[in-house]
Amino acid sequence: MAVSQLVGAKIHRREDPRLITGHGRYTDDLTRTGLVHLAVVRSPHAHARIKSIGVEAAKKSPGVLGVFTAQDFKDIIAGPATHPVAPVFAPDKKVNPPRYPIAREEVCYQGEPVAVVVAEQRYQAADAAQLVDVEYDPLPAVMEIEEAMKPGSPKAHTDQPDNIAWDATYVPWEATEEAFKTADVVVKQRILQRRLSPNAIESRVVMAEYDPFDKRLTMWMSTQNPHWIRLFVSGALGMGEHSVRVVSHDVGGGFGSKISPYPEDYLVPAVSKLVERPVKWTETRTEAVQNAYAGRGQIYDVEASAKKDGTLLGMRVTQLLDCGAYIGTFGAFQTCACLLAGGAYKWKAISSRSIGVLTNKITTDPYRGAGRPEATHVAERMIDLLAVELKMDPVELRRKNFPAKEEFPFTQNFGLVMDSGDYNASLDKALKLFGYDQMRREQAEARKQGKLVGIGLSTWIEICGLGPGAVTGPATGGVVLSESAQVKVHPAGGVSIYVGTHNHGQGNDTTHAQIAADALGVPIEQIDIRHGDTNEGPGFGYGTYGSRTLAVGGVAINRACAKVVEKGKKVAAHILEAAEEDIVFDQGKFHVKGAPDKSKAFGEVAFAAYGQLPAGLEQGLEAVAYFEPPNFVWPFGAHICAVEVDAETGNAQITKYVAVDDCGNIINPMIVDGQLHGGIAQSIGQALYEEMVYDQDGQLRSATFLDYTIPSMNEIPNIQLDRTITPSPTNELGVKGIGEAGTIAATAAIINAICDAVSPLGIKHVDMPATPDRLWNQIKEARK
């Protein structure tokens, strides 16, 4: 086993030189000879019947090559299979409206495509799109989850029986009867998770070129998972996967919004087929806020019970999930909140149920954390509400109910096996870093002066590293979320590694190379990491999401490297004239056992691998590995936040933020910290500022960065990080995931701190986003 040299080191990112000099290759930076531009005509109504579409004026507009509507795509795009829905709970699925990339008779959300215009130039396409004359018959829009659930509510789709997408009970209410009957305290709370707009700073871009002679399609796009897109698009266009190539170079952020297929992923290549020119579509920010698959959008009704001494007993959770107009391809993943709502604690019993509801809004789908931030928020809020009732310090209540370090692997209430953890260790470290006791004393002093200051905790856990086939296979409809890697060692010793994951800021080009450099014992400069091109590498790649890239993809790289080393041993045995079992591989050298100077360097073995070999030994030094993890991985940590609420303005100021997180072994600490900073910032956005606001007719009123306020530099406070390291037993690298951790953890710490701050006024709960006007009103009400 090579001594680890690069794993764990702060290696500067290899992808940066091009990005800091303006030489990145984001999709909109690319062009093709003869490129034309596409603009989408979208429904201004949330719900309406299309009466007619007048295209003549648009067709005559300068530079226009064509205007196309649903009619024109009938024979080109097979629908509605274009927007498959992962059958997470097929038996419980009630209403699953078919979705086409372009509306036929009825539009069901504001922004749904009704026509596309293609023109020689960007501005010409935009001009002509304005001239498409669509006549609508407006229909009542269903905007609120609970309204939509009522019998007799208007329907999000007129041809469907009702608005209930699914109604799934995981554990029935009877199972928690005992836990509530024997309880000393019971708390109840409704908790809101507003709709969020992901807003990667690079919006989506799709460019496609169909070659009518070779019948090949190439697509360049901003996506988190090129292979999935190839699978969907090739199927919809009736082409084999072998004739479709999806290329994705640099991607300007994803956060979940670039996983599932979008209408334009089908429309752009289809139009390229129709006009026989390469076609590009670049989404505007307004289009992105309106049409990127939204996050969250849920209501939780929760009850929790405990004994006087703080022993947790039961929890009952109902999740009402706003699916939007169509169930998202991976939208039902967010129901995982129902299985994780118990958080880091031991409960006697938990019951949960999820109801998916259709509304006339854009679809919801996984957004950074997807279900896990919601679960954390539920668990951590309920713990704090119980602590208030029990008059216990929230730290003590948490500690009392953690599984002990020795109890891992720990099977939680829903049968999921938490692989490793030491929840007290991260909490202890965080308390110390925060100066908890001192801060509590200062809080007591400040309160005497009438200040609204609060402290909030979030001892979060996460399930990630999707995922074991037994769970992910049935959930996706057959595709197991394993991961692939191919390692090719060229004759002169250079190494090309192709991975099925992708990179949209996570720094994988660097961390993956660190893993391979150690596994092969070659200098990192000799290794090239490649991804984002379906014509390269293994047959399928599963993509980057769900904090899986390292814990699944990284392990696949390690295994492919191990296979290469095994083959290398055979070759080395031949050139060293020794028996294969006597060959030792160490630090990039193959030597004969007991004779370290009888050795061959990695490069020499690589060269020999392409030369003359004994009978039965094939030339070449390369390998493919697929890694299907036996379990999920379970990062955890403790976040502590201090806030001061200004009673006069309602402004909540974060005055201190401390996070101690544990993601198992670490490949590159610099990158881990960066992921946490970004995740926490996104969570601050959700806790304090962000919300997609619609009016009752379904018009999005927060459709630009003016109204949908993602935090700027001024809104993000000082964040202090530290970590503990509890290796994962799930994979040989001992790694977990960190991409979503900050987002999963932070909202609960912030909102708990705000609730603590305003508790002297008798306020028990504050919902997100805790904007100044909301808080100000709540304070005003409380003071009445």
Add this chain to the structure above:
Amino acid sequence: MKHKVAVTINGRKHEHEVEARLLLVHYLRDVVGLTGTHIGCDTSQCGACTIHVDGKAIKSCTMFAVQADGRNLTTIEGLAKEGKLHPIQQAFWDEHGLQCGYCTPGFIMAAAYLLEQNPNPTEDEIRRGLEGNLCRCTGYVNIVKSVQSAAKVMGGASTTAGRSAVTAGGE
């Protein structure tokens, strides 16, 4: 109707006939082919399109190409001189000031102007000075650090006044 623009970009002269309504950022990207300047919004909020016009940082989506006629522009591609990174570029690399990198050219151009105006900014001044640029990946923590470290290298005395840099642990 087309209008003539003659501009100097990164020291090189360019002349084109363009529509009056063509945004400067589209001119740079689609006409001149300098795609390092990005577009992140349509309401002048994100700063991804920041360049220098006659030495001043501006959002190139708020200007028409014709308004740049006769002016001297610097884009991200023109910041590194003779193959040597500008200290701010180097600092973004060293301090992990970028993740997806999409906002980065805008931040670097805005920071370059900030440090020119104020070589020795406090953390609060950095935050106020760059609030017109949005990043969705980094939480800004390492961007602030990058600007601080560039200021140090470029000769402004370092300062820890205002909010202090964030500490990372456990290395």
